[in-house]
Amino acid sequence: MILFKKKHPRIKTIYAITKGAYLGEMFVLIEDDKSTKEYGFLSLPDMHVRRVPYDKFELGISSKIIDVVKKIPFEVYKTCVKQYFKNKSGISKETNK
Numbered sequence: 001m002i003l004f005k006k007k008h009p010r011i012k013t014i015y016a017i018t019k020g021a022y023l024g025e026m027f028v029l030i031e032d033d034k035s036t037k038e039y040g041f042l043s044l045p046d047m048h049v050r051r052v053p054y055d056k057f058e059l060g061i062s063s064k065i066i067d068v069v070k071k072i073p074f075e076v077y078k079t080c081v082k083q084y085f086k087n088k089s090g091i092s093k094e095t096n097k
C-alpha cells in the first residue's frame with residue numbers, strides 16, 4: 001500500500017488503530033513474516049504481540065482503520081524489538097505446554 005509517497009508498512013513506523021477490536025492501540029511494525037504472509041507488531045501501551053495478515057493491513061490502511069502516525073527514534077525501536085521477541089517467545093512457550 002502506498003501512502004504519502006512511501007510504501008507501508010515500514011519498519012520503525014508507528015500506526016494508530018482508530019476502529020474495531022484494537023481501537024486506541026498503537027502498532028509498531030517489528031516483523032514481516034513472508035512465510036505466513038503476516039506482519040508482526042508490538043501493540044502499545046500494553047505490549048501485546050499482534051499478527052496481522054498482509055491483506056488485512058492493506059484494508060485497514062485504505063479504509064482508514066489504521067493511520068500512519070510517525071517514524072519512531074531508533075533507540076525506542078530497539079526497545080520495542082526486544083519487548084516484541086520477549087513476548088513472542090513467551091507466547092510460544094505457553095502454546096507448547
